[in-house]
Amino acid sequence: MTMRNETVTIAGAGLVGSLLALMLARQGYRVQVFERRPDMRSIAISAGRSINLALSTRGWKALAAAGIDDAIRAEAIPMKGRMIHSTAGELTFQPYGRENQAIYSVSRGGLNMTLMDQAEALPNVSFHFRHRCLDADLETAAATFLNEGSGKTHQVRADYLIGADGAFSAVRGRMQFMDRFDYSQSYLAHGYKELLIPAAPDGGWLIDKNALHIWPRGQFMLIALPNPDGSFTCTLFFPFEGDPSFASIDSSESLQRFFRQTFPDALALMPSLNDDYFRNPTSSLVTVRCSPWVANDKVALIGDAAHAIVPFYGQGMNAGFEDCSVLLDCLAEHEHRWADALEAYQGLRIDNANAIADLALRNFVEMRDLVADPHFLLRKKIEKKINLLYPNTFLPVYSIVSFSHLPYGQALQESRLQDKFLVELMNIPDIEQAVDSPAFEERIRTMIKEYEPAAASA
Amino acid sequence: MTMRNETVTIAGAGLVGSLLALMLARQGYRVQVFERRPDMRSIAISAGRSINLALSTRGWKALAAAGIDDAIRAEAIPMKGRMIHSTAGELTFQPYGRENQAIYSVSRGGLNMTLMDQAEALPNVSFHFRHRCLDADLETAAATFLNEGSGKTHQVRADYLIGADGAFSAVRGRMQFMDRFDYSQSYLAHGYKELLIPAAPDGGWLIDKNALHIWPRGQFMLIALPNPDGSFTCTLFFPFEGDPSFASIDSSESLQRFFRQTFPDALALMPSLNDDYFRNPTSSLVTVRCSPWVANDKVALIGDAAHAIVPFYGQGMNAGFEDCSVLLDCLAEHEHRWADALEAYQGLRIDNANAIADLALRNFVEMRDLVADPHFLLRKKIEKKINLLYPNTFLPVYSIVSFSHLPYGQALQESRLQDKFLVELMNIPDIEQAVDSPAFEERIRTMIKEYEPAAASA
Numbered sequence: 001m002t003m004r005n006e007t008v009t010i011a012g013a014g015l016v017g018s019l020l021a022l023m024l025a026r027q028g029y030r031v032q033v034f035e036r037r038p039d040m041r042s043i044a045i046s047a048g049r050s051i052n053l054a055l056s057t058r059g060w061k062a063l064a065a066a067g068i069d070d071a072i073r074a075e076a077i078p079m080k081g082r083m084i085h086s087t088a089g090e091l092t093f094q095p096y097g098r099e100n101q102a103i104y105s106v107s108r109g110g111l112n113m114t115l116m117d118q119a120e121a122l123p124n125v126s127f128h129f130r131h132r133c134l135d136a137d138l139e140t141a142a143a144t145f146l147n148e149g150s151g152k153t154h155q156v157r158a159d160y161l162i163g164a165d166g167a168f169s170a171v172r173g174r175m176q177f178m179d180r181f182d183y184s185q186s187y188l189a190h191g192y193k194e195l196l197i198p199a200a201p202d203g204g205w206l207i208d209k210n211a212l213h214i215w216p217r218g219q220f221m222l223i224a225l226p227n228p229d230g231s232f233t234c235t236l237f238f239p240f241e242g243d244p245s246f247a248s249i250d251s252s253e254s255l256q257r258f259f260r261q262t263f264p265d266a267l268a269l270m271p272s273l274n275d276d277y278f279r280n281p282t283s284s285l286v287t288v289r290c291s292p293w294v295a296n297d298k299v300a301l302i303g304d305a306a307h308a309i310v311p312f313y314g315q316g317m318n319a320g321f322e323d324c325s326v327l328l329d330c331l332a333e334h335e336h337r338w339a340d341a342l343e344a345y346q347g348l349r350i351d352n353a354n355a356i357a358d359l360a361l362r363n364f365v366e367m368r369d370l371v372a373d374p375h376f377l378l379r380k381k382i383e384k385k386i387n388l389l390y391p392n393t394f395l396p397v398y399s400i401v402s403f404s405h406l407p408y409g410q411a412l413q414e415s416r417l418q419d420k421f422l423v424e425l426m427n428i429p430d431i432e433q434a435v436d437s438p439a440f441e442e443r444i445r446t447m448i449k450e451y452e453p454a455a456a457s458a
Numbered sequence: 459m460t461m462r463n464e465t466v467t468i469a470g471a472g473l474v475g476s477l478l479a480l481m482l483a484r485q486g487y488r489v490q491v492f493e494r495r496p497d498m499r500s501i502a503i504s505a506g507r508s509i510n511l512a513l514s515t516r517g518w519k520a521l522a523a524a525g526i527d528d529a530i531r532a533e534a535i536p537m538k539g540r541m542i543h544s545t546a547g548e549l550t551f552q553p554y555g556r557e558n559q560a561i562y563s564v565s566r567g568g569l570n571m572t573l574m575d576q577a578e579a580l581p582n583v584s585f586h587f588r589h590r591c592l593d594a595d596l597e598t599a600a601a602t603f604l605n606e607g608s609g610k611t612h613q614v615r616a617d618y619l620i621g622a623d624g625a626f627s628a629v630r631g632r633m634q635f636m637d638r639f640d641y642s643q644s645y646l647a648h649g650y651k652e653l654l655i656p657a658a659p660d661g662g663w664l665i666d667k668n669a670l671h672i673w674p675r676g677q678f679m680l681i682a683l684p685n686p687d688g689s690f691t692c693t694l695f696f697p698f699e700g701d702p703s704f705a706s707i708d709s710s711e712s713l714q715r716f717f718r719q720t721f722p723d724a725l726a727l728m729p730s731l732n733d734d735y736f737r738n739p740t741s742s743l744v745t746v747r748c749s750p751w752v753a754n755d756k757v758a759l760i761g762d763a764a765h766a767i768v769p770f771y772g773q774g775m776n777a778g779f780e781d782c783s784v785l786l787d788c789l790a791e792h793e794h795r796w797a798d799a800l801e802a803y804q805g806l807r808i809d810n811a812n813a814i815a816d817l818a819l820r821n822f823v824e825m826r827d828l829v830a831d832p833h834f835l836l837r838k839k840i841e842k843k844i845n846l847l848y849p850n851t852f853l854p855v856y857s858i859v860s861f862s863h864l865p866y867g868q869a870l871q872e873s874r875l876q877d878k879f880l881v882e883l884m885n886i887p888d889i890e891q892a893v894d895s896p897a898f899e900e901r902i903r904t905m906i907k908e909y910e911p912a913a914a915s916a
Contacts, residue, residue: 168635176643177626180698180742184642185634240638284638 003124004028004336007158009143011133011171012036015108016303016320017164018115022066023328025125027336032156033119034131034145036165041113051194051233052225053111054079054103054212054314056402062321065328068118072111077226078102083211089265093211097399103212103314105225133170136161138178141298143171160338161299167288169305175295188285188310188364190220191246192237195276197269199230206269207232214367215263220244221368222263234266237285237364246282285310287357293346297339300346302327307353312364313401315356319408323349348407355412359401362415379422382435386421389441390448394418421451461582462486462794465616467601469591469629470494473566474761474778475622476573480524481786483583485794490614491577492589492603494623499571509652509691510683511569512537512561512670512772514860520779523786526576530569535684536560541669547723551669555857561670561772563683591628594619596636599756601629618796619757625746627763633753646743646768646822648678649704650695653734655727657688664727665690672825673721678702679826680721692724695743695822704740743768745815751804755797758804760785765811770821771859773814777866781807806865813870817859820873837880840893844879847899848906852876879909 008024010017013035021033055063055076063069080102081095096103119125128145134153135144141161146153163171176183200206205226207213213224213232220239224232239245244262249255252274259267267273288308293301303320327345334340366376386394397418400411424447425431425440434440466482468475471493479491513521513534521527538560539553554561577583586603592611593602599619604611621629634641658664663684665671671690673680678697682690697703702720707713710732717725725731746766751759761778785803792798824834844852855876858869882905883889883898892898 180645182644184644186640186642187638 001026002028004030006030006160006338007032008160008162009034009141009156009158010162010164011136011143011169012163012165012303012305013112013116013127013129014164014166014303015112015115015317016324017162018112018119019062019066019321020162020164020302020324020327021125021127022068022115022119022122023062023324025119025122026066027328027331029124031119031125032128032158033125034128034133034143034156036132036148037129039116039127039129040109041116051108052105052227053108053317054225055106055111056103056314056318058315058322058325058405059318060104061405062325065325066115066118068114071114072106073104075110075228076104076106077228078104078210079212079225080210081212083208083213085213085215085263085265087217087262087264093208097396097403101399101403102210103402105212105227107227108317133165136163136171136174136299138174138295138299141296159298163299163301163305164303165305167286167304167308169301171299172290172301172305175290175292175299175301178295181290181292183290184288185308186287188287189239189241190237190364191240191282191284192235192311193246193277193282194280195222195234195236195270196272197224197232197234197266198271203230205230205232215266216368217262218368218373222266223367224266234270237368240282240284249277252278287361289354289357291346291350293350294342297342300327300342306349307357309353309357309360310364311360312367313356313360315360315401315408319353319356322405323353352408356401356408359397359408359412359415375426378432378435379426382425383418383422385435386444386448389444393448393451394421417451421447459484460486462488464488464618464796465490466618466620467492467599467614467616468620468622469594469601469627470621470623470761470763471570471574471585471587472622472624472761473570473573473775474782475620476570476577477520477524477779478620478622478760478782478785479583479585480526480573480577480580481520481782483577483580484524485786485789487582489577489583490616491583491585492591492601492614493585493587494590494606495587497574497585497587498567499574509566510563510685511566511775512683513564513569514561514772514776515862516773516780516783517776518562519863520783523783524573524576526572529572530564531562533568533686534562534564535686536562536668537670537683538668539670541666541671543671543673543721543723545675545720545722549666551666555854555861559857559861560668561860563670563685565685566775591623594621594629594632594757596632596753596757599754617756621757621759621763622761623763625744625762625766627759629757630748630759630763633748633750633757633759636753639748639750641748642746643766644745646745647697647699648695648822649698649740649742650693650769651704651735651740652738653680653692653694653728654730655682655690655692655724656729661688663688663690673724674826675720676826676831680724681825682724692728695826698740698742707735710736745819747812747815749804749808751808752800755800758785758800764807765815767811767815767818768822769818770825771814771818773818773859773866777811777814780863781811810866814859814866817855817866817870817873833884836890836893837884840883841876841880843893844902844906847902851906851909852879875909879905 007030010021010033013033017033021031025031060069063072081093084092120127130148131145132148133143134146142155142157143161144153144155163169165171175181197206209226215222220237222234222236224234226232241247244258249258255277286308287310293306302323309316326348330341330344387396397411397415400406428434465488468479468491471491475491479489483489518527521530539551542550578585588606589603590606591601592604600613600615601619602611602613621627623629633639655664667684671682678695680692680694682692684690699705702716707716713735744766745768751764760781767774784806788799788802845854855869855873858864858872886892
């Protein structure tokens, strides 16, 4: 590895900041990473975020480029599809893709620590914890940090400053005052709370280990992802207000009654429900969009700092990791001329980040409705039929997002085209009966000739 | 006037902050106003904003409630309609409303100084200039200001804190970090620059004094509002980039050539064009939306701090003044219980602020297209015909916004309904000929029976 003279400051040692530090250091840059929280490798801290995450193809690619995919794979649990739990406790399995395709449940903390260990092992990376970013000089890329241990403030000069400091990014906070900086933060009326299904007495898993479990209930839902220790981390996505909501379920009695009526099979597996529900925080769900992501050819945003999205497509981390891959590709492409590379990076990423933000918002409705709406299920059935008949024309949007490297923008375009296509088919009289007729297949055959998929036309 | 014990801090002594100070002081509150800029009554300063503004019905109501409408009216210049200037120099006058209806050109500085003078004359109001708001404690309503004269920082405690500190509000900046605070700032690709048509040698007006002049040119436009001294303040709304744009018109030669080709009659009246264009700043145009406007029953946003809008409906100041009227009405309604009054205030205002923001964005396209598009002009002609035939059903949207106190939300709804109505009529074959036929009027008569105006149903 050739050492370079240029220095980079990264604000934030979360998943994206740590991965980017590793990648840039491998390219020979001298990298300093500053993190507001203590070092999670020495002090057990709650990241204030979900405990496990779904890693999919885009994420794996970045981990492979950083050379740590094998280390992560050893602990990752493949989830081959959704396991839908009805109120009566019936299970339906829906594969995510083809036989060998899966998304992977990984521990946020474990992955983050691995990334930090790998980066810190390099001679040209240093991590500084309990350093809060107070200010960023967008002209010079100098950043000011408060050392919360010593109480001292100091300015860190570098050639480049990358804000990987999350949805409430301090670096982006400075950029917000630039003229013509477009910005929005938008919250859902739903929040979330983490709950637990513990391991079986023998250390095994009480429900199918190789699935993402969903209890869809229309206006809200419960999901569960497997952990290596046999437990499942469950997340209840629930309205803040109304009935039922976090506001209305406010006693042990109402909690037990609600779960008994709504999630009876899950309740039977959740001995600590009461403690979890009343002790764990209720967190909000925000979508952040902004433009530009780059200031003065030397300051840039990445990951949640640039595009916080809701978790319903499991793409928050994957999108952030893909940012890292693209930024490194742009640096290579432009022979490490940062001005050009950063311009190319934001040109490639901003629209795609907005697209996955939209897809994630749409997928919340889809996940909640999985069981509840027969009309929706019929639509899904037809969609699947067309996917099977025309696998190269009518690509499943989920597969584009989770199992390909096609731009998110194409997935969004495809999903809009398929919506129109499906609406036309669903308008066929007596569609419930017609769907299995040869005439229906003929109709699809005719329509598909007119269909111009977004992915293929790109 | 009964003095009250409660104290109010207002951040910002612009138009809305000064009016609100006057109104609250009249109600007996002890009011302190802190303003970042020097006192414009002693030092000539550029407000960084337009020199004159169009005052319409909503604004007048608030000034009347504050008892200063007569003082302002003496200097205000009625503009009874738009005077459209074609490239060839032809003039077309379009009245804004009925014979006695007009919007009024007033001086931003003059109005602001009158409001400050009136407020400061009361014993329970004080103004503090060159005080920059550094921080706001949303729990206690305490605000921290830096006195830029002395360099000292001090905290101001009060029962209530109102952020009237404009589009880049520091108070709102604090609220942005509240959980579940929705916020967006969005810039147009157009900017603006102020130019000048001076007074005639005899002190009179070189073009019609009682009109708002518009040179609409499709992708951009020039407008002019009269001043009492005989001059007109012109504003060029122009793309930042592209051709033509602020970026492409970058020399005296290209400026003269562009104006000669595009605004020849205006050019003949603008001897200082060159100096004005190259000396005056190019400003950007932002729309700011947020929700909520109130924190902890004691901190609230008002005016541009709550809803910065683009200037194309002439409603920025009017909307801010209406905020003041509504807030005072809410205080009266709830017998000065602020928690209830503030809740009612934001309930009444947020959707309406979003509506006028949308209407202002739509009106930019309308103003730019006034001459250029024959299809648009035909539509306008039909619209006017229906307005005349059914003045109480098919209210002109411009009149709802500018000459009524109906909520902006109703104006937006009405404009959408009328859009649909007009699209249907415009789809009649050979509409250019059909429009003057008795059959066309009959068609309107049939359609209008089905038409349910937003305003009437409210």
